[in-house]
Amino acid sequence: MRPEILFPYYAPVTSLKGVGPKLAPTLSAHVGSHVRDLVFFLPSGLIKRPLVSVSQARVGEVQTIAVTIGGYPPSPPKGPQRVDVFDDTGRLQLTYFHRIRGFEQQHPVGARRLISGKVEKFGQYLQMSHPDYIVDEARAEDIPPCEPVYPATLDLSSRMIRKFVQTALAALPVLPEWHDENMLEKHGWPSFNDALTRSHSPESDLDQSADASHRLRLAYDEALAHQLALKARKQHRQATPARVVVYRTWWDLALKSLPFALTGAQDRAIADIRADLASGHRMNRLIQGDVGAGKTLVALAAMIDLAEGGFQSVMMAPTEILARQHYEKSLTILQAVGIRSILMTGRDKGKAREEKRAAVANGEVTIIFGTHAVFQDGVDFKALQLAVIDEQHRFGVGQRQKLFSKGDAVHYLSMSATPIPRTLALTQYGEADLSILDEKPAGRQPIHTAVLPRQRLADVIARLRSAVAEGSQAYWICPLVEDTAESDLIAVELRHSELQEALGIEIGLVHGRMPSEEKDSVISRFATGEVKILCATTVVEVGIDVPTASIIIIEQAERFGLAQLHQLRGRVGRGRDKSACILLYDTPLSNNAKARLELLRDTEDGFKIAEMDWKLRGEGDILGARQSGFPDYRFVDPVAHSRLIATAARDAVYILDHGNALPEPRRKAIEVLKQLFDWRPDIADKQD
Incomplete structure (x- = not known):
């Protein structure tokens, strides 16, 4: 039950004077339906008068x-x-x-x-x-001598929002203090109510900065509530019994079929997973690795261990292309140890689909690769014990839960191809244990990266013509010109036709609005070498693996994020040939954009690039953080407050471990904190 002192926070916005039935839907859609949503809606700017x-x-x-x-x-x-x-x-x-x-x-x-x-x-x-x-x-x-400015709409002005915020603040109760007095004194933090009031009444630009004392107080409280939910769920998971899976011999046989040795990072990650599987508790581990670091092979090792123990595993990918690649790349290894696997996608129809479902239900198949088709009704597993999810942020909570419900205490392994700094990983994956693959397999070719103005487009096309004549294959990536799917489509189709005319050969075209079968067909023809150049949008950013492609050209590279450019560059350098990435930019180039492109030119270290990417975004880029899969924070800036998040994570563990020893008033106050931010365990970080 929610503490009574929070009832005013969770009152509907219609309880405020001036919010009638006509305005309420607009205010609810823009800010939220509760008073809490309104007072947590901070100003974005300041007008000095x-x-x-x-x-x-x-x-x-x-x-x-x-x-x-x-x-x-x-x-x-x-x-x-x-x-x-x-x-x-x-x-x-x-x-x-x-x-x-x-x-x-x-x-x-x-x-x-x-x-x-x-x-x-x-x-x-x-x-x-x-x-x-x-x-x-x-x-x-x-x-007001200093007037806060709120994000507004046509029907809801900044001044109207400010009036409602001030009305709401005046009616809110003083909440009990959940922090130790020494901590508040050490940091110079005000009470929660004072911090909230000051955030809505800035007197200078400094008052709106992420490191103002009242903003730090609110950010820490939100981070602590979030981490308490994450850690509580982790403790619950660790207390939930799960089947013990012990490594035996099949993986050793599988290794003999590989033409290369594993990296030290891969060996460490596999050891981490085996310790989890042998613990008797549910595993929840994230494998975070750079482009080409070998995440899929690490996950496959776990799946083989499960198969040897008589259990089933499923690897779910967000697209059919990626699911098919996982399946096809794993076939040789699995066949070497006599494991039968299948691919399940939405394309399966009729008798073929029923045969696959039957093989999964009766246990004939122990390893399943697929898309969302694997958690559909009618797909039943005989002994599902491990779910591997690639690019997990592309799946909703409900979708993942539906998959986990098909087994008993299913172990969970997620993979992310987007490196993010360790501290920020606490925010996005706070409940999961983390294994980082920071080494590349031997034999991976370095990628030569060049940064050129788009005025040299003709030179680039001429060089591409020569490279293709010598047998090379290339990607040509077009940007999102405006923030609409239509303009993106126009841009890539226009460049596709121009390239075909200039080079006089068939060029593949792939974009997000194409039917899946048509898209897969074009990529398959590119993978077999039938098509030498693939003109595409960022749909090829993750997972497309064509070892024979050795050139990638990215237009208007300054429009992309550093992490996205790094992912796109990772489409080449997968084979034996020397590879090149050409970043074309429009002039004039800002100093920030120049620094970003030069960093990409100078290093292939995805973690270094990610660290710099977050720094160059600057404070306050909450939108960019959310688009990267971070929680919908109101006060926390994942970049500016990264150290604060790490502190909150440590403090959350202490509170959960020693909560009973805390004075009763503080224990009750901490419960108020948790309910105030409402980071419910089932949705705390958008995972299962």
Whole structure:
């Protein structure tokens, strides 16, 4: 049950004065349906309104001026309404492009008013068009010297949101303190209520920075609540009995079929997994590795161990292309030890689909590769004990839960091809144990990366023509020109036709709006060498494995994130031939974009690139973090607050381990904290 003290936080926004049935849907859609959502909706900017005289007014800036209404110059009936105002130092004119009924009666000649807005110059005169405020001097407090600005909509202005926020804050109860007094004193943090109030009433730009004391307090509280949910779930999982799986001999046989040796990082990851499987508790481990680090082979080792013990495993991928590649690359290894595997996708129909389902249900097949088809109704497992999920953030919580429900205490192994700094991994994968593959298998070719302006496009096409004539294969990647699927489609189709005309050969075309079968067909023809060049969008970013492709050209590379560019570059360098990545950019190039592209040119270390990527994004890029699969934080900036997250993770473990020894008031206060942020264990980090 939610503590009674939090009832006002979870009251509907319609309980606030001024939020009627007409406005409520708009406010709920933009901010959230509860008062808590509103007060957790922080301002994104700040308007400073210094009080100046007319002679001190600076053109182009927002200022507040005490004036006297001087008169209303005549103007055409449909023309703008103008108001002459003055003070002891000069004159200024107010302009309203839409006449306001009763304005002259409300602000008669000779009345003293405070006006606030952007001062502009019109000819020789200063003017203020549509002032933000015009109030009687006695109501000076109505104009904030520093006004927070909230993300607004057409029907919901920043000022309306601010009014509702202030109304809500005034009605909220003072919450009990869940931190030790020494900790608050050490960091100089205010109480939670004071921190929330100050976040909505900034007095300077510093008050809005991620490291302001009140922002740090809110961020830590949110991170701690999140980590408490993650760690509690981890403790619950570790206390849940699971089948013990012991490594025997099949993997040794499988290794003999490989033409290469495993890296030290792969050996360590396999040892981590085997310790989990032998512990008698459910495994939840993330294999995080750079492009080409060999994550799939590590997962396959676990699946072979399970098969030897008589259990089933499934590897689920977000696309049919990727699922098919996992299946085909694993076939030789599995056949070497006599393990039968199948591929299950949405393309399976009729008798073939029923035969596969029957083989899974009766245990004839012990290793299954597939897409979302593996967790559909009608797919039953005889002894499912391990679920391996590739690029797990592309699957919803419900989808993963549906898969886990097909077995009893199923072990969970996830794989991520996007390196992120260790501290940030605490945020995204706080419940999982982490194994990092930071070595590349022997034989991987270095990739020569060149950064060129797009003015040299003709030179690049000429070089590509020569390379293809010598037998090379290449990717040509087109960017998202605007934030719409239509423009993306136009861009790639246009470049595709231009390349075909320039090179005089058939060029494959792949984009996200193509039917899966058509897309797979084109990629298959590229993989077999029938098609020499593949013109594509970022649908080839992850998982496409064509060892014979040795060139990738990425247009308008400055539009992509560093991590995404690194993933795209990883499509080449997989075979014996020397590989090249050409990054084409539009001029002029900003200093930030130049630094990013130069970093990519100078290193292939995905973790180093990821670290720099997050730093170059800058503080406050919560949207970018969310797009990378991070939780929907309100106060935490995963980049700026990365150390705070690490501290919260350690403190959460301490609280869970020693909670009973804490004074009762503090234990109850911590429960209030958890319920306030509502990081429910089933959705805490968007995992199972």
